[in-house]
Amino acid sequence: GAVVSQHPSWVICKSGTSVKIECRSLDFQATTMFWYRQFPKQSLMLMATSNEGSKATYEQGVEKDKFLINHASLTLSTLTVTSAHPEDSSFYICSVGSEYYEQYFGPGTRLTVT
Amino acid sequence: AQTVTQSQPEMSVQEAETVTLSCTYDTSESDYYLFWYKQPPSRQMILVIRQEAYKQQNATENRFSVNFQKAAKSFSLKISDSQLGDAAMYFCAYRSADFGNEKLTFGTGTRLTIIP
Numbered sequence: 001g002a003v004v005s006q007h008p009s010w011v012i013c014k015s016g017t018s019v020k021i022e023c024r025s026l027d028f029q030a031t032t033m034f035w036y037r038q039f040p041k042q043s044l045m046l047m048a049t050s051n052e053g054s055k056a057t058y059e060q061g062v063e064k065d066k067f068l069i070n071h072a073s074l075t076l077s078t079l080t081v082t083s084a085h086p087e088d089s090s091f092y093i094c095s096v097g098s099e100y101y102e103q104y105f106g107p108g109t110r111l112t113v114t
Numbered sequence: 115a116q117t118v119t120q121s122q123p124e125m126s127v128q129e130a131e132t133v134t135l136s137c138t139y140d141t142s143e144s145d146y147y148l149f150w151y152k153q154p155p156s157r158q159m160i161l162v163i164r165q166e167a168y169k170q171q172n173a174t175e176n177r178f179s180v181n182f183q184k185a186a187k188s189f190s191l192k193i194s195d196s197q198l199g200d201a202a203m204y205f206c207a208y209r210s211a212d213f214g215n216e217k218l219t220f221g222t223g224t225r226l227t228i229i230p
Contacts, residue, residue, distance in 0.1 A: 001161065032216055043205060043220045044159075091157060097216045101147045101166075101209060105159035 006106035023094030120221035137206030
């Protein structure tokens, strides 16, 4: 399956600042990437679908002005959490859709907002 | 909208024994895909097995097999010869077969503990 990396793996930022998380597809050209959020001991919740060269599609209830997604190339999508607050602290995971219908996931990024 | 239900928040099994994790789903679609993903303590999501709804034959991957009952909308995972490395959260997931609709809908997960 596709190999997906995320950077950073863990980030701590102060309330009110912005933080960018990168998701890279290392061996597969991904026209579509997905961003999920996972709270402790909970399931994955899809935040948005990132499409290369076009605007992301956000799920209901996700603030698109707060969670900025850019999919500038077939191998890179970024999620920027703007004006982060402690309630944004979570585990963020990206994934890549494959030609076999499943998704392959990155290792995740733990965001802590102080 | 599709929903996925995992009714067993936690399960445990003795090492080398067999365990079955349950999953049911609700959909009005006739063609779709179902998956089981594993999330160990590292939190890396790992694909365990997938099933195409149009296939009647149950998928098998080494020690992992599924019991897919389309009419009952049931998709259980059987792990044979359980190993310590199988300890993880297991998520059942649904994906429409519609072109352009690649979203995965996850269940709430089952935490599997392996007893040595």
